[in-house]
Amino acid sequence: MANLLLFNKPFGVLSQFSDCDGHPGLGHYLQQPNIYAAGRLDHDSEGLLLLTDDGKLQAIISNPRHKLKKTYWAQVEGEITQPALAQLIRGVKLRDGITQPASAKLIEPPQLWTRNPPIRQRPNQPTSWIELQISEGKNRQVRRMTAATGFPTLRLIRVAIGSWTLGNLLPEQYRWETIHIPDTKHHRFRPKRAKW
Known part of the structure; x- marks a missing residue:
């Protein structure tokens, strides 16, 4: 035990x-x-x-x-598109190689605690929330993946590891x-x- x-x-x-x-x-x-x-x-x-x-x-x-799959909720800058989600799912080319296929979907903004300090958000710039599930662990992988698709991560929360x-x-x-x-x-x- x-x-x-x-x-x-x-x-x-x-x-x-x-x-x-x-x-x-x-x-x-x-x-x-x-x-x-x-x-x-x-x-x-x-x-x-x-x-x-x-x-x-x-x-x-x-x-x-x-x-062990790791599940994240990411608040990204901009209204994320279906092609960007499809790219996250297929794999994203990073400097250290292409990421393995992942699970990615748009989600409603979750009910969360207030972050201190708050995220830096540009005026009149919308944001989106996605759920991303990966099974590898490249350095700062989720942030690099979303940035590579044109939607930088503003806030990142890991909500699950395996079960x-x-x-x-x-x-x-x-x-x-x-x-x-x-x-x-x-x-x-x-x-x-x-x-x-």
Whole structure:
């Protein structure tokens, strides 16, 4: 059994416990000993960050081989077009290669907490919200993908990793889950939540 902490990382916070370059680390929000982030989320992105006290679970979640899908809500500049969505779905050419096929769709503006500071928005410039699901983890991938299609990301929130979701957690809030880790040598990883 492994302990997994689901944390709603606020904007501007690093995915490490120490501060760096004027950005606060996780140590300002989490005081639990011996837990480590399983993956990362850029300081200017918000939402779900997973942390665990189990090295095997950390490696499984972080390893692209297990292809845990990551779901994001992105507020982009402009009214996004169907051709742009189709390009996100097919794959976008970036400097480090073409992204793998993704899931992308237009969504209604979600009911969210207020971001501090608010996004920089140009007067008379509309915005759109999209849901994007990817299974790879290139550096700043979602932002680079939307920018490459002509719709830069203004706000980015990760709402799910695999079957783990942000749920009703507000920024700085977290919840614990206990996970049974199966033998992953011959099976694709599908975590089972322990019953309390």
